[in-house]
Amino acid sequence: KIKGLLFDLDGVLVDTAVYHYKAWLRLAKTMGFTFSELQNEELKGISRMDSLDKVLAWGNVQKSAEEKLALATQKNDWYVEMINKMTPAEVLPGALNFLQQAKQAGYKMALGSASKNSATILKNTNLAHFFDAIVDGNSVSKSKPDPEVFLKGAQELALQPQQCVVFEDAEAGIIAAKRGGMKAIGIGDKNILKQADKVVAGLGQLSVKNLEEL
Ligand code: G6P
Ligand code: MG
Numbered sequence: 678k679i680k681g682l683l684f685d686l687d688g689v690l691v692d693t694a695v696y697h698y699k700a701w702l703r704l705a706k707t708m709g710f711t712f713s714e715l716q717n718e719e720l721k722g723i724s725r726m727d728s729l730d731k732v733l734a735w736g737n738v739q740k741s742a743e744e745k746l747a748l749a750t751q752k753n754d755w756y757v758e759m760i761n762k763m764t765p766a767e768v769l770p771g772a773l774n775f776l777q778q779a780k781q782a783g784y785k786m787a788l789g790s791a792s793k794n795s796a797t798i799l800k801n802t803n804l805a806h807f808f809d810a811i812v813d814g815n816s817v818s819k820s821k822p823d824p825e826v827f828l829k830g831a832q833e834l835a836l837q838p839q840q841c842v843v844f845e846d847a848e849a850g851i852i853a854a855k856r857g858g859m860k861a862i863g864i865g866d867k868n869i870l871k872q873a874d875k876v877v878a879g880l881g882q883l884s885v886k887n888l889e890e891l
Contacts, residue, residue: 679860679888681841682779683830686790686813688721688846689864689880690772691802693760693792697721700756701732704748710736718869722847724791724820725749753794760794763801771881776807778885785809787830789843791820810834821849824857831859842888844880845870860891 688694698717705711712735720728729749733740740748765773779786786808788795793814799805810833812826819825831841843854846864851873854861862877863870870876874891877883 679784679840679842679891681785681787681831681834681836682888683787683789683827683841683843683854683859684808685722685843685845685847685850686788686792686795686798689844690769690776690804691763691767691798692769693763693798694721694846696756696759697728699759700752701728703755704752705732705736708736708738710738712736718848722791722821722845722849722853724814725753725793727820757794757797760797760801763798765801765803768802768804769879769881771879771883773804775880775883775885776804780807782885784885784888785834785836787812787834789826789830790814791817791826821847822852822856824853827854827857827859831857842891845873848872862891 684690697720701720702711716735719731726749729745787810788808790813795813810830812829812833817826817829827843828838831838838858842860842862844862844864845851845854848869851861851863851870855872861873862875863873864877864879867876
């Protein structure tokens with residue numbers, strides 16, 4: 678029986694994916710290249726440094742470790758500038774309602790995000806109070822598709838992986854959930870989130886009752 682819900686943040690609860698994309702694109706442009714929205718899909722769910730490696734590879738650019746750190750910091754400064762201005766209005770359609778329903782139904786809830794900026798986002802969008810545990814980029818060492826982030830989430834909720842459902846918009850995140858032994862609900866496109874147990878366009882398309890059918 679499902680007792681715990683593990684939520685990815687970017688692209689599931691809030692639309693920060695567009696800010697990540699803007700900041701990476703701006704960085705790529707300073708190096709003289711761009712990349713597509715489809716390529717951007719591959720950046721979803723993976724850590725900042727892994728994302729940078731992919732972006733640099735697309736531009737055929739090589740950088741030293743020191744330069745990479747400076748580039749990642751620049752990208753993050755631009756990104757933080759945008760998320761500092763976020764408001765509760767930027768919670769994705771249906772997400773607030775779903776969290777409220779789930780809380781009322783007694784599910785335990787954890788955040789499972791690769792982001793090191795999750796605290797800022799949760800605070801500005803007023804979502805922090807829903808979570809019994811927060812596992813983010815500051816507390817994991819392996820990036821999705823490694824299941825570490827969700828296994829830690831389940832553990833912090835004192836539940837077995839099989840008792841948890843993961844909500845994810847990234848292919849890497851769905852793979853992480855399945856590797857971890859959890860159910861996975863994809864938020865987005867069925868053709869991209871192939872391994873998910875169920876795919877919906879947004880949390881607005883889902884009711885807490887659907888969790889019993891998984
Ligand atoms: C999320 C996003 C990724 C992002 C990662 C790290 O998983 O989907 O696109 O790269 O978090 O975010 P951060 O805020 O630490 O740079
Ligand atoms: Mg995401």
